[in-house]
Amino acid sequence: MQSRNMLTNTKTENSDLILYHTEGCHLCEIAQSLVEQLALSYQHIDICDDEILAERYGISIPVLVMGDKELFWPFDVPQLTDFIRSVV
Template sequence: MNNNRFRLYHTDGCHLCELAQALIEQALLEGAQVSYQLIDICDQQTLADKYGTSIPVFSDGQRDLNWPFDLEQLQQFIGSSV
C-alpha cells in the first residue's frame, strides 16, 4: 500500500456514505494501491461544521473529492494524489 493516507469523511446511517465506501472498495479491488480510514464527522465539531452538508467526502489531506463521484473520478483522484 502507498504511504498516502486517504480519509472518507462520513457518518453512521448515511446511505450516500455507504455508496462512496463501496466505490472505494471497488477501486481497491481493481488495483488502487492506497490505504484509507473512515472518519465520522460527528466525532469532532470542526469536522461536522466543515463537512456536515457535503458528506461523503474523500480526501487526501490536501484536496477533497466531494460527492457525487463515480469510480472513474475516484480513480483519477487517487492517481493524481500518489
C-alpha cells in the same frame, strides 16, 4: 482492469486516504463501496465525532480527502480513480 491493478499497487502509498462520513448516510455507504471496489486502503472517520469536521463537512459528506485535496460527492469509479492518480 489494469487501472485497478495500478491503484492496488499504490495501496501503501494511499493509506492517507480518508473517507469522511456519518452513521446512517446512504450516500456514504455508496462512497465506501466505490473505494472498496478499487481495493484502496483508507481511513473511515465519522464527522459526528469531531465538531470541526461536522461543521466543515456536515452538508457535504461523503468526502474523500488525501493530503490537501478533497473529492466531494457525487463521484463515480472513474472520478475516484482520477482523484487517486492526481494525489499519488
